[in-house]
Amino acid sequence: MSDPSHMRPLVWERGALRLLDQTRLPQAEHWVTVGSVEAVADAIRTMQVRGAPAIGIAAAAGMAIAARGALETGQPVDVALEHAARTLGRTRPTAVNLHWAIERALQEARNASDAATVVERLDRLVQRIIEQQLTADRALSELGAALLPDGARVLTHCNTGALATGAYGTALGVIRTAHAQGKVAMVYVDESRPRLQGARLTVWELRRLGVPHTLIPDVAAAALMARGEVDAVVVGADRIAANGDVANKIGTYAVALAARSHGIPFYVAAPVSTLDPHTPDGASIPIEERSFDEVRVVDGRPITVTDTPVWNPAFDVTPADLVTAIITEHGVLKPPYDEAIRQAAAAATE
Amino acid sequence: MSDPSHMRPLVWERGALRLLDQTRLPQAEHWVTVGSVEAVADAIRTMQVRGAPAIGIAAAAGMAIAARGALETGQPVDVALEHAARTLGRTRPTAVNLHWAIERALQEARNASDAATVVERLDRLVQRIIEQQLTADRALSELGAALLPDGARVLTHCNTGALATGAYGTALGVIRTAHAQGKVAMVYVDESRPRLQGARLTVWELRRLGVPHTLIPDVAAAALMARGEVDAVVVGADRIAANGDVANKIGTYAVALAARSHGIPFYVAAPVSTLDPHTPDGASIPIEERSFDEVRVVDGRPITVTDTPVWNPAFDVTPADLVTAIITEHGVLKPPYDEAIRQAAAAATE
Numbered sequence: 092m093s094d095p096s097h098m099r100p101l102v103w104e105r106g107a108l109r110l111l112d113q114t115r116l117p118q119a120e121h122w123v124t125v126g127s128v129e130a131v132a133d134a135i136r137t138m139q140v141r142g143a144p145a146i147g148i149a150a151a152a153g154m155a156i157a158a159r160g161a162l163e164t165g166q167p168v169d170v171a172l173e174h175a176a177r178t179l180g181r182t183r184p185t186a187v188n189l190h191w192a193i194e195r196a197l198q199e200a201r202n203a204s205d206a207a208t209v210v211e212r213l214d215r216l217v218q219r220i221i222e223q224q225l226t227a228d229r230a231l232s233e234l235g236a237a238l239l240p241d242g243a244r245v246l247t248h249c250n251t252g253a254l255a256t257g258a259y260g261t262a263l264g265v266i267r268t269a270h271a272q273g274k275v276a277m278v279y280v281d282e283s284r285p286r287l288q289g290a291r292l293t294v295w296e297l298r299r300l301g302v303p304h305t306l307i308p309d310v311a312a313a314a315l316m317a318r319g320e321v322d323a324v325v326v327g328a329d330r331i332a333a334n335g336d337v338a339n340k341i342g343t344y345a346v347a348l349a350a351r352s353h354g355i356p357f358y359v360a361a362p363v364s365t366l367d368p369h370t371p372d373g374a375s376i377p378i379e380e381r382s383f384d385e386v387r388v389v390d391g392r393p394i395t396v397t398d399t400p401v402w403n404p405a406f407d408v409t410p411a412d413l414v415t416a417i418i419t420e421h422g423v424l425k426p427p428y429d430e431a432i433r434q435a436a437a438a439a440t441e
Numbered sequence: 442m443s444d445p446s447h448m449r450p451l452v453w454e455r456g457a458l459r460l461l462d463q464t465r466l467p468q469a470e471h472w473v474t475v476g477s478v479e480a481v482a483d484a485i486r487t488m489q490v491r492g493a494p495a496i497g498i499a500a501a502a503g504m505a506i507a508a509r510g511a512l513e514t515g516q517p518v519d520v521a522l523e524h525a526a527r528t529l530g531r532t533r534p535t536a537v538n539l540h541w542a543i544e545r546a547l548q549e550a551r552n553a554s555d556a557a558t559v560v561e562r563l564d565r566l567v568q569r570i571i572e573q574q575l576t577a578d579r580a581l582s583e584l585g586a587a588l589l590p591d592g593a594r595v596l597t598h599c600n601t602g603a604l605a606t607g608a609y610g611t612a613l614g615v616i617r618t619a620h621a622q623g624k625v626a627m628v629y630v631d632e633s634r635p636r637l638q639g640a641r642l643t644v645w646e647l648r649r650l651g652v653p654h655t656l657i658p659d660v661a662a663a664a665l666m667a668r669g670e671v672d673a674v675v676v677g678a679d680r681i682a683a684n685g686d687v688a689n690k691i692g693t694y695a696v697a698l699a700a701r702s703h704g705i706p707f708y709v710a711a712p713v714s715t716l717d718p719h720t721p722d723g724a725s726i727p728i729e730e731r732s733f734d735e736v737r738v739v740d741g742r743p744i745t746v747t748d749t750p751v752w753n754p755a756f757d758v759t760p761a762d763l764v765t766a767i768i769t770e771h772g773v774l775k776p777p778y779d780e781a782i783r784q785a786a787a788a789a790t791e
Contacts (some may be wrong), residue, residue, distance in 0.1 A: 290737075307753075308634040309660045310635075314691060314757035364552075386658055
């Protein structure tokens with residue numbers, strides 16, 4: 092990991108997934124190896140691996156691990172895969188990439204002549220998803236960078252870098268490419284309560300990449316815009332509905348409202364695997380609610396009365412009409428989104 | 442403090458101020474006694490005492506302590522008061538109540554026949570400001586409660602309770618009174634990063650008062666409104682400019698933008714001492730920027746790369762056109778605010 096531009100936080104080792112534990116950053120760069128379906132599911136649930144595309148890669152790896160386990164124990168591989176699909180599919184409800192990756196694995200396994208063939212195909216699938224993610228990230232990053240002005244001061248929310256995609260990054264990929272082109276004056280990083288992915292992960296990535304950045308409490312984003320200090324907002328997505336409504340990390344919606352009020356373009360950068368033409372709109376996207384203690388406790392210390400009732404949704408929905416453009420590897424989608432999303436999603440399943 | 446309705450976090454003891462240390466709550470109810478001008482200034486700077494009206498009381502106490510010190514040491518009392526006014530006036534730039542209280546103390550001291558008279562007058566002034574605050578809080582709370590619907594689900598930001606005013610509370614006073622009238626179904630409490638006054642203080646007060654409450658990360662407020670779960674927003678203020686622009690805890694502006702987008706009334710509750718007719722608009726209000734480590738460190742633990750650059754404004758400005766009404770003890774002010782604020786402020790100086 093000496094060259095930060097080649098950081099790969101997810102490494103597939105044919106039978107096991109090595110991952111950089113995102114719950115320990117930035118204080119420790121701690122790698123873990125997960126070699127069972129349950130361990131993969133746990134890593135997703137506890138957010139050792141997070142970010143919609145990275146969750147997709149981890150889910151595919153979980154399926155490949157299940158197939159290999161079946162081969163070694165003589166269990167029917169289709170039974171093992173169905174079980175793994177259920178276990179992995181239940182971990183986190185919002186990111187569509189999880190289901191997309193599981194579905195791709197089930198399709199690869201169909202019509203295979205024997206278990207060894209399934210294992211071989213799923214090994215290759217995991218590798219292919221990782222490679223495709225890198226290609227997609229780089230392509231959408233080029234397209235997105237072209238949208239930013241010279242000397243851009245960009246605000247982003249949560250983490251959408253290599254850590255979130257296992258490759259180059261989506262919204263943070265756009266920022267990396269724009270920075271490589273000399274166009275980025277400053278990146279404002281929302282800390283992204285309650286899990287603080289901005290403060291913990293995005294700051295760590297930008298520091299490694301040498302991109303100028305300033306951390307802000309989420310509550311300060313609107314005031315920063317009011318001072319005229321933000322030229323564009325770029326965020327990622329966990330699921331984009333057929334009408335262009337965007338589910339993303341909780342807090343994204345408030346940023347979009349503030350951007351609209353100040354006439355600042357609000358871009359969503361996501362691979363086409365994040366598009367979900369089967370979900371009509373944001374109201375139909377299941378929103379995960381997480382543990383109260385994610386809010387009540389920071390790094391082991393209570394920040395409130397310890398048994399206070401909490402509402403802790405992991406995501407919110409930004410309505411399509413607040414989204415200036417959706418940046419995918421197959422092109423920059425503009426409103427009205429319905430037809431553009433249908434076409435881009437179709438291209439992805441080819 | 443067995444009856445929570447009579448909590449008095451600031452107690453004036455003729456020569457010293459006893460205060461409930463707000464930096465230690467809710468983990469510890471720790472009282473400190475400050476008996477020098479420097480100690481009062483430190484308590485304000487470090488936010489052992491905070492909240493615009495409570496800062497005003499503390500500043501008046503600091504002036505009274507200075508006068509008593511001069512009497513005891515034989516120092517000229519006017520010199521001591523000028524020095525104290527400068528020291529206290531520099532502690533926090535945004536809340537206008539600080540300057541208002543210092544100015545009242547200087548006026549009391551003028552034309553006094555001797556130092557003992559000044560000491561006597563300032564002792565009485567501190568007591569009077571505390572009593573007036575209680576009267577004002579109760580009056581504006583009655584007026585504000587009348588604005589809330591039955592079964593109200595109210596969202597508030599930061600802390601505006603007894604802790605913030607030394608008396609009954611402003612925005613939280615409105616909520617207390619409405620709760621006593623049986624009108625409050627739920628109070629949603631923004632945690633209020635970075636200092637977490639909502640999570641630390643408002644939750645603690647509402648628990649003691651038996652008011653139903655739910656803590657949310659600040660980032661979730663807009664999503665909660667989108668779900669139709671908020672009937673009204675009530676917040677306090679640190680300074681209200683002549684045109685009705687409101688400086689309040691950072692994050693207030695984003696809440697106001699979200700409330701506007703969802704057609705939810707946005708009320709500001711503040712005593713007339715918070716009105717500043719000498720400041721024409723929000724752009725003219727000095728906004729305090731505080732230490733980077735307030736964002737980088739939570740309870741002694743780093744949450745990011747330890748030397749990350751930060752932007753940490755303590756307040757933001759909500760433009761008057763986002764404010765549905767300003768609830769004062771002299772009446773509920775409605776837009777356009779200019780004339781209403783001039784009249785209410787004039788009433789306050791009588």
